Amino acid sequence: MGGFGVNNGTMQVGHIIAFINYMTQISTSLMMISMVFNMFVRARASTFRIGEVFAVEENTSWNSLKHEVTGERGRIDFENVTFSYTGQVQDAVLKNITFTIYPGETVGIIGSTGSGKSTLVNLIPRFYDVTGGTLKVDGVDVRRFHPHDLREKIAIVPQKNILFTGSVRENIQWGNERAGMDEIEQAARLAEAHDFISDAPEGYDTMIGQSGVNFSGGQKQRISIARALVRHPEILILDDSTSAVDVATEMRIKAALKKYAKGLTCLLIAQRITSVMDTDKIIVLDEGEVAGLGTHEELLEKCRVYQEIYQSQIGKEVL
Ligand SMILES: Nc1ncnc2c1ncn2[C@@H]1O[C@H](COP(=O)(O)OP(=O)(O)O)[C@@H](O)[C@H]1O
Ligand SMILES: [Mg+2]
Structure with missing residues (x-):
């Protein structure tokens, strides 16, 4: 125009x-x-x-009562513990759980998926509150602890391990931000992670991609274990944390753990019966109930659920 x-x-x-x-x-x-x-x-x-x-309201109420540590450090008591996610009795995931773990013991927990193993250990740091019964740590009801005091004692490696974008060192340090390089390395050695970390081109400064894509499942699990160990916990909980680690490496991790801390109470959840066979005692969970408690030999003799697991995995006739 x-x-x-x-x-x-x-x-x-x-x-x-x-x-x-x-x-x-x-x-x-x-x-x-x-x-x-x-x-x-x-x-x-x-x-x-x-x-x-x-x-969102926190549904666990914390009263910041300063507790008096009277009991033994690292002791865990379940007294008739019942738990349900909905609060309804008929949906109870854990029913009448009673057992005691003494300081320094390594306890295996075994059971089919959905039997309530993860739920059981999540009660200890009070991620959830028991619906019935009492749960004690160090001989004190967990509801009487200050959250900080309680959780400082406990290191938990969750079933689904989460790594963050950042270097390997930062990811381990996340467990204890005051940890120096030597402590980080010591934790990594215990978790059998030092070798593959130092083989990586940039060692401890190797960057972890989003949710750890550049590491294998077993390597991620071992970094998560190192992250828990760097906290120097009194109670260590490994929720199926060695499922992707080969048996020989797993044996080495367990041997290292034994040497590392005499007083460390260790809860070991596993699917493989070989992972828990040599622990001080084994808790067999079946549909939220304790189906057996004892050493490998005792359970093999008496506990039907344990015999079934043994037969299906080792494949030998037991009786
Ligand atoms: N956050 C949750 N909310 C509701 N139900 C859950 C939740 N987590 C687990 N459950 C239920 O609790 C039961 C036990 O689960 P879980 O403790 O994870 O078993 P395991 O670790 O032995 O495989 C399952 O039936 C599961 O469906
Ligand atoms: Mg689980």
Whole structure:
């Protein structure tokens, strides 16, 4: 249009240029408005989500009673513990669990998937509260501990290990931020992780990709174990943490753990019967109940569930 106008002599080039300039300014402003509007919508959604998180009420009440440590350090007592995620008695995941773990003992927990092994150990650091009965650590009801005091004693390697983006060193240090390089290395050696970490091109500074894609399952598990050990816990809980580690390495980790801490109470959840065979005692869980408790030999003699697991995994006739 402008071209024709200029050709006919009815318009000036300057007018056209001015017109285009003004139009550009107007359209840029319109675009800005729509962008800001977009940001408002996103901010609104985020605000709702943050509000939801803040509105969650902690359903475990902590009374910051300073407890008096009277009992033995590292002792765990389950007294008639019942637990259900819903609070309903008929959905109980754990029923009438009673046992005692003495300081320095290594205790194996075995049972089919869904039998409540992870739930049982999650009660100890009080991720959930017992529905019935009492759970004691050091001879004191866990509900009487200050959360910080209770959780400082316990290191737990969860079934699903989580590594963060960052270096191997940072990931291990996450267990204890005051740990120096020598402590980190010691923990890694105990967890049989030192060798493969130092073989990596950048050693302890090797970056871990998102959720640990550049490490194998067994390597990730061993880094997680190192992270737990660097805390110097009184109670160590390994929830199926050596499932992806070969048997020979697992044996070495267990031997190292034995040497590392005489007073360390260790709970070892495992699927493989060979992982728990040599522990001080074994708890057999079956559908939320203790189906057997004792050493490997005792259970092999008396406990039907244990015999079944043994037969299915080792494949020999027991009786
Ligand atoms: N967060 C949860 N909410 C509700 N039910 C759960 C939760 N976690 C586990 N359960 C249920 O508790 C039972 C025991 O689970 P779990 O302790 O994880 O078993 P295990 O570790 O022995 O495989 C299962 O039946 C499972 O469905
Ligand atoms: Mg589990």
